[in-house]
Structure formats: C-alpha cells, structure tokens
Amino acid sequence: MSETSTIDATASMAAAELADRRTRRDAPSARRAPAWLRPRVWLPTAITFAVAAFLWQVVAITNPYVIPTLDAIGASLAGDPAMYWANFLVTLQEVVIGAASGIVAGFLLAVVMAEFRLIERAVMPLVVVVMVTPIVAIAPALVVAFGFGMMPKYIVTALVVFFPMLVNSLAGLRDVDVKALDVFRTLHASKWEIFRDLRFPGCMPYVFAGLRIALPLAVVGAAVAEFVAAGQQAGLGSLVTTSAAQANLPVTWASIALLCVMGVLLVSLLAVVRKRVLWWSDGEVVAR
Amino acid sequence: MSAAVVDAGVRVSNVSKSFGADGARVKVLDDVSLTIGMGEFVSVIGPSGCGKSTLLKVVAGLIDADGGKVEIDGSTVRAAAADKRIGLVPQSPALLPWRTVLDNVRLPLTVNRRANAGRAIRDPKELLASFGLGHAMQKYPGQLSGGMQQRAAIARAFVFDPAIMLMDEPFSALDEMNRDQQRLGLLEFWQSNRKAVLFVTHSVPEAIMLSDRIVVMAAHPGRIDRIIDVDLPRPRTEEAYASDEFRELERVVRTALHEVMGGAHV
Numbered sequence: 001m002s003e004t005s006t007i008d009a010t011a012s013m014a015a016a017e018l019a020d021r022r023t024r025r026d027a028p029s030a031r032r033a034p035a036w037l038r039p040r041v042w043l044p045t046a047i048t049f050a051v052a053a054f055l056w057q058v059v060a061i062t063n064p065y066v067i068p069t070l071d072a073i074g075a076s077l078a079g080d081p082a083m084y085w086a087n088f089l090v091t092l093q094e095v096v097i098g099a100a101s102g103i104v105a106g107f108l109l110a111v112v113m114a115e116f117r118l119i120e121r122a123v124m125p126l127v128v129v130v131m132v133t134p135i136v137a138i139a140p141a142l143v144v145a146f147g148f149g150m151m152p153k154y155i156v157t158a159l160v161v162f163f164p165m166l167v168n169s170l171a172g173l174r175d176v177d178v179k180a181l182d183v184f185r186t187l188h189a190s191k192w193e194i195f196r197d198l199r200f201p202g203c204m205p206y207v208f209a210g211l212r213i214a215l216p217l218a219v220v221g222a223a224v225a226e227f228v229a230a231g232q233q234a235g236l237g238s239l240v241t242t243s244a245a246q247a248n249l250p251v252t253w254a255s256i257a258l259l260c261v262m263g264v265l266l267v268s269l270l271a272v273v274r275k276r277v278l279w280w281s282d283g284e285v286v287a288r
Numbered sequence: 289m290s291a292a293v294v295d296a297g298v299r300v301s302n303v304s305k306s307f308g309a310d311g312a313r314v315k316v317l318d319d320v321s322l323t324i325g326m327g328e329f330v331s332v333i334g335p336s337g338c339g340k341s342t343l344l345k346v347v348a349g350l351i352d353a354d355g356g357k358v359e360i361d362g363s364t365v366r367a368a369a370a371d372k373r374i375g376l377v378p379q380s381p382a383l384l385p386w387r388t389v390l391d392n393v394r395l396p397l398t399v400n401r402r403a404n405a406g407r408a409i410r411d412p413k414e415l416l417a418s419f420g421l422g423h424a425m426q427k428y429p430g431q432l433s434g435g436m437q438q439r440a441a442i443a444r445a446f447v448f449d450p451a452i453m454l455m456d457e458p459f460s461a462l463d464e465m466n467r468d469q470q471r472l473g474l475l476e477f478w479q480s481n482r483k484a485v486l487f488v489t490h491s492v493p494e495a496i497m498l499s500d501r502i503v504v505m506a507a508h509p510g511r512i513d514r515i516i517d518v519d520l521p522r523p524r525t526e527e528a529y530a531s532d533e534f535r536e537l538e539r540v541v542r543t544a545l546h547e548v549m550g551g552a553h554v
Contacts, residue, residue, distance in 0.1 A: 177382055182348070183444070
C-alpha cells in the first residue's frame with residue numbers, strides 16, 4: 001500500500017535483531033539454539049499429546065463403535081491420500097476465498113465507520129443483528145438462495161470472519177496515538193495522509209488480533225456450510241457427515257483431523273506473518 | 289500592516305477558553321494576551337490547571353478558543369498550519385515505531401507536500417547528526433533511549449523550518465540527569481537556529497536556562513500573572529547555572545510561583 005506497510009530487507013534484518021535481543025533478555029541462560037529445541041519447551045507438550053493418544057487408544061480398543069483407533073485413522077488416510085487431498089483442497093479453497101472476502105469487507109467497513117461516526121450508528125445495529133443469528137441457521141437458507149455450488153460456502157465463511165475483523169479493525173483505527181495525531185494535525189496532513197502514515201500501520205496489532213480469531217472461525221464456517229449442502233464438490237465437512245451417516249468412523253475422524261491440521265496451519269502461518277509485519281509492536285493486543 | 293505585526297512571530301490577543309457542560313463550566317484561559325517575537329524563546333510556567341498546555345494547544349490550532357485571536361506571522365493559525373509553519377514537540381516523543389528514526393524525521397516533509405515549496409528544508413541526516421543521532425538514523429524508536437527519542441522528536445519539528453516551535457514539556461518524562469543534558473542540547477541547537485519558541489515547562493531552572501522571557505501563569509481561572517525577563521547573556525552554557533544572576537532569577541521565579549499558588553510550597 002505504501003512504503004510504511006511493506007517491510008524491506010533492512011527492516012526485517014533489524015526485526016531479526018530486535019527479536020534476537022528480546023529472546024536473550026527473556027531467557028538470559030539460553031544458548032543460540034531456538035527455544036523450541038530445548039526439552040523444557042517441547043517435552044511438556046509432547047507428554048500431553050502422548051497421554052491423550054494413549055487414552056484415545058484405550059477407549060477406542062474397548063469401545064470400537066464410539067471412536068476408531070489411531071492406526072485405523074492413519075490407515076484410512078494412507079489408503080486413499082488422493083481422495084483426502086482433493087477434499088482438503090475444496091475446503092481450503094472455501095476457507096481462503098471466503099476468509100479473504102470477509103477480511104477485506106470487515107476492514108473496509110471498519111475504515112468507513114472510523115471516518116464517519118454516522119455510518120457506524122446507522123449500520124452497526126444491523127451488523128450485530130446478522131452476527132447474533134446462528135450461522136448454522138443461515139446456511140440452509142443460503143443454499144436455497146445460491147444453490148449447491150461454492151457460493152453459499154464462500155458467503156458463510158465470509159460472514160463468520162467479517163465480524164471479528166470489523167470489530168478489531170475499528171478498535172485499532174480508533175486507538176491512535178493522540179500525540180502523534182497532534183503532530184499530523186499541526187502539519188495540516190490530509191485525512192488520507194493520516195490514514196496512510198498513522199492509522200493504517202497503527203491498527204495492525206488489532207487487525208492481527210482479529211485474524212487470530214477469524215481464521216479458525218473460517219474453517220468452522222466452511223465445514224458448517226458443507227454439512228448443510230454437500231454439493232458437487234464435497235470437501236472435508238461433507239466427508240464428515242456422509243461417512244458418519246455410514247458409520248465409517250475412520251473416514252469421519254481422518255476428515256476431522258485434516259480440518260484440525262488446516263486450522264493449525266493457518267494459525268501458524270499467521271504467527272509467522274505477524275512476526276514479520278509487527279516486529280515493532282511490544283505486545284499482542286487482546287482481541288475483542 | 290503595523291510594525292508590531294511584522295515583529296511578532298506569535299500574537300495571542302485576549303484568548304479565553306472554557307471547558308465543561310453548561311452550569312459546570314470551568315474557565316481554563318481568561319483573557320490571555322502574549323506576544324512572542326521572531327527568534328524569541330518564551331517559557332510558560334505555572335501550577336497544574338493554569339491552562340499552560342491549553343494555551344499551547346490553542347496556538348497549535350488543536351483547540352479552538354472561545355474568544356480572542358491568535359496570529360502566527362500575521363496570519364490565522366489555520367493558514368499557518370496549512371503552510372506548515374507550526375512545529376510541535378509533544379510531551380511524549382510520539383515517534384512512529386514502525387519507521388526508522390530517519391523516516392520519522394522525514395515525516396513532516398512527506399505530508400502536506402504543497403507547503404514544501406520555496407522553504408529552507410533541512411537535510412534530515414545533517415539535522416540528526418547535529419542532534420547527536422547520526423549513528424542512530426537507521427534504528428527504530430524502540431531501540432533508542434527516552435532522551436534520544438525526544439531529540440528525534442525535536443529534530444522532526446525543526447526539519448521543515450517552521451516559523452514557530454511549540455514544545456509541551458518535552459523533557460518531563462526523562463530523569464533529571466537526562467533532562468539537563470537534553471535541555472542543554474536544545475539550548476545549543478536553538479542558539480544557532482533561532483526560532484520563535486513557546487515552551488511549556490514545570491521546571492524553574494529549565495525555564496531560566498532556555499528562555500528570553502518567562503510567563504508565569506496562575507490557575508482558576510488560567511491567566512497570565514506576570515512576565516519575567518531573563519537577561520542572562522547569550523550564548524549560554526552550563527556555566528550559567530552557577531552564576532549569581534541565575535540564582536537571583538531562580539529566586540524571583542520561585543517567589544512568583546509561590547505567590548501564584550497562594551503560598552503553597554513549590
């Protein structure tokens with residue numbers, strides 16, 4: 001957008017230096033190895049997962065009709081990777097397109113609302129009404145309206161993403177450094193210049209807090225939309241419903257696991273991007 | 289145009305300002321008049337609630353006065369701002385943390401570009417070097433000490449060659465040793481780059497060291513109680529602190545503040 005939003009090479013180098021300094025300050029005894037390589041960091045997590053897997057296996061072996069064993073799920077995934085991959089891509093497409101539209105729409109409306117209070121007063125009640133309506137209830141209605149194609153899935157996904165983006169971006173655009181704003185005002189900077197140089201970069205911590213909420217929700221939105229309308233292209237959510245109906249538990253749980261993987265991947269990607277873009281921000285903003 | 293208007297960098301005439309709802313209005317500025325000549329350094333000192341920061345905000349055009357008028361170089365505050373003739377150094381450095389120090393100092397040149405034409409814009413790098421920040425230009429504000437950040441904020445206000453400089457307790461967030469160093473740095477820079485300065489402060493020695501005149505304000509309602517001339521010779525250096533004239537001025541200013549605050553200790 002402008003020179004301020006794109007981080008050039010020198011900036012990211014400085015960012016690395018900063019991050020380096022921070023970790024050193026946080027853990028003075030730490031050597032150069034990355035934090036996650038130290039057993040103190042990964043061991044508790046690993047133990048928790050091992051215990052959970054063990055308990056899962058115990059339940060699965062004693063109650064085969066409740067949950068499948070982990071090896072059965074693994075065998076199902078390994079048995080037909082192409083089928084799972086195809087469904088994974090369908091759901092991912094819904095998540096990416098739906099979330100991107102919801103993110104952009106939520107942010108843009110936040111910009112308009114931040115500039116014009118009157119529009120916020122006019123539109124916000126309607127937004128809240130839409131948002132308190134259960135998304136599961138809207139989904140079938142959207143299928144009737146838009147058919148069994150991808151469109152209702154994009155819309156449902158965009159809808160669940162929209163609200164956290166709007167609310168967080170708006171909070172960020174409002175939470176401007178007042179003293180810096182005074183400097184801009186004495187310089188007679190235009191509204192656009194204030195947005196470009198102050199409000200837009202300044203609201204990014206809030207935007208990322210919103211994204212942290214919105215991206216997992218996007219996966220929920222896509223899955224729910226598929227529950228209601230399988231359509232020509234299935235997707236992981238449809239796979240869950242159809243296989244559960246046939247009591248094909250390994251497929252059901254393999255699909256659930258893949259939805260989970262998708263969520264984790266999105267959140268990890270977000271964390272990486274956040275670190276590169278928001279190196280200058282001290283703390284994580286608490287999302288609304 | 290009268291001679292007085294030409295001489296005045298800033299002319300504040302009968303400005304008044306009240307805050308609060310009807311019935312509970314508090315008069316923050318009551319009939320305040322003040323002239324700051326070109327190249328004159330004027331400090332405003334007074335108890336909290338005397339309206340000194342409000343006065344600065346009115347001159348900066350950040351708050352509209354209820355009555356009276358403010359002229360900068362003979363034009364309105366709005367026209368002066370549009371022409372980028374007002375430099376502001378706020379209480380906190382208010383640097384943009386995502387920009388390098390150099391890009392922060394360049395900021396005033398990149399907004400409201402129309403007003404850049406035909407003025408003596410300074411080279412941001414040279415300016416930073418003269419503020420002792422030559423080595424820190426490519427650093428980010430978060431990597432700098434509080435004193436260095438405040439110097440960068442002052443450089444940002446000087447870079448576009450404004451006619452008047454408004455400083456709102458710029459050193460108040462620093463510890464005393466750092467403060468003294470920063471104020472001597474500002475003194476040195478300003479003595480070779482004379483501008484009209486309106487400087488709000490809490491510190492008596494700071495006001496004396498820097499100023500040509502000290503405006504003592506009283507509170508409830510905020511008004512100018514008296515104006516004290518500081519006739520210490522310039523250029524001043526750290527040695528001025530030790531002079532008898534300095535101590536005498538300190539006594540005079542403290543006595544004035546004492547009276548203004550109704551006998552309370554300063």
